[in-house]
Amino acid sequence: MARKQIKLENLEKASPSGLVAEEIRKLITSGKLLPGKRLASERDLEKLFDVTRNAVRNGLQELEREGLIKCKGRSRTVLDNPSSARIRGSQNNTIAILMDEVLTVQDFLSTPSSGWSNAISAGAVSEAFSSGKSIFLVPTRKLDPGHFHRLSDSTPAGLVIVSGIQGISSKGQLLKTLKLRDVPVTAYGDEHSWDGCDMVCSDHRQGSLDLTNHLISRGAKRILRVDVKIEKFGWELKREEGFKEACRKAGIPVLPAIDIPS
Numbered sequence: 620m621a622r623k624q625i626k627l628e629n630l631e632k633a634s635p636s637g638l639v640a641e642e643i644r645k646l647i648t649s650g651k652l653l654p655g656k657r658l659a660s661e662r663d664l665e666k667l668f669d670v671t672r673n674a675v676r677n678g679l680q681e682l683e684r685e686g687l688i689k690c691k692g693r694s695r696t697v698l699d700n701p702s703s704a705r706i707r708g709s710q711n712n713t714i715a716i717l718m719d720e721v722l723t724v725q726d727f728l729s730t731p732s733s734g735w736s737n738a739i740s741a742g743a744v745s746e747a748f749s750s751g752k753s754i755f756l757v758p759t760r761k762l763d764p765g766h767f768h769r770l771s772d773s774t775p776a777g778l779v780i781v782s783g784i785q786g787i788s789s790k791g792q793l794l795k796t797l798k799l800r801d802v803p804v805t806a807y808g809d810e811h812s813w814d815g816c817d818m819v820c821s822d823h824r825q826g827s828l829d830l831t832n833h834l835i836s837r838g839a840k841r842i843l844r845v846d847v848k849i850e851k852f853g854w855e856l857k858r859e860e861g862f863k864e865a866c867r868k869a870g871i872p873v874l875p876a877i878d879i880p881s
Contacts, residue, residue: 634674635668635670635671635674635678636670636673636674636675636676636677636678636681637678637681638668638670638678639664639668639670639674639675639677639678639679640678640679640681640682642668643658643678643679643682643687643688644682644685644687647682647687647688647697647700648687648700651774652697652801653697654697654698654699654700655696655697656696656697656801657694657695657696657697658679658688658694658695658696658697659798660693660694661675661676661679661693663798664679667798679695683695686698686700687700712751712752712753712776713752713753713754713755713775713776714743714747714752714753714754714755714775714776714777714778714779715754715755715756715757715775715777715778715779716740716743716744716747716754716755716756716757716778716779716781717757717759717778717779717780717781717782718736718740718756718757718758718759718781718782719736719758719759719781719782722737722740722741726741736781736782736807736808739781739782739807740781740782743779743781744756752776755775759782774797774802775802776802777802777803777804777805778797778802778803778804778805779805779806779807780804780805780806780807780816781807781808782807782808794816803817804816804817805817805818805819806818806819807819807820808820809821809823809852809853809854821854822857823854823855823857823858823861824857824858824860824861824864825861826858826861827857827858827859827860827861827862827865828861828862828864828865829861830861831861831862831865831866832865832869835865835869835871839871840871841871841872841874842862842866842871842874843874843876843877844862844874844876844877845876845877845879846876846877846878846879
């Protein structure tokens with residue numbers, strides 16, 4: 620069988636400084652970086668684009684010559700331009716929420732207040748609605764590349780990460796894009812590793828301390844823990860710290876935990 624030959628166009632490879640200028644130019648002309656907005660520092664842009672400081676500086680100088688940004692000292696600010704004037708005032712009013720669960724409306728209405736992720740998802744949706752925001756729900760279990768493209772293109776007012784993002788290969792690129800556009804990102808839980816996120820975590824040490832102190836206040840002198848043995852997560856170690864601290868302060872023995880199969 621004869622092989623098919625596929626002709627490929629010769630594409631001129633852009634320089635690193637040209638790529639920096641083009642990416643920021645798109646954000647400005649699309650209105651995602653509005654006039655008066657201060658750009659990230661050269662150091663931050665260097666990390667975001669994974670280029671040299673010189674490439675960042677040359678790219679920014681190119682935008683200065685085009686009249687898209689102005690330089691004052693070490694800071695650079697977006698200038699007014701026809702494209703941004705056309706879409707000014709139309710900033711996205713959407714909160715994007717990444718969550719594991721696929722919840723129905725009834726689930727949202729009936730979910731009790733708790734620290735579990737489905738309750739966190741319901742709380743995030745409820746709070747966003749009550750603040751007059753629209754919602755973009757991204758179910759991470761059924762994630763496809765189109766979700767991330769739409770999320771990056773729409774530039775939401777904020778992103779809430781509830782669960783299920785550990786295995787997402789493009790999370791670094793997504794966060795890089797949102798950080799460049801100054802979109803705040805908040806992650807719930809103890810197992811996220813997204814640099815630059817605000818974290819909201821349960822205080823497992825304090826919770827375990829309070830629980831143990833409650834038993835001690837009821838006269839307990841020998842408190843036995845039951846531990847489901849899977850693997851030691853950070854939150855489990857925090858609970859252990861709280862338990863031991865309460866026992867030490869009360870002067871009672873720290874009994875070894877009983878391990879049971881998962």
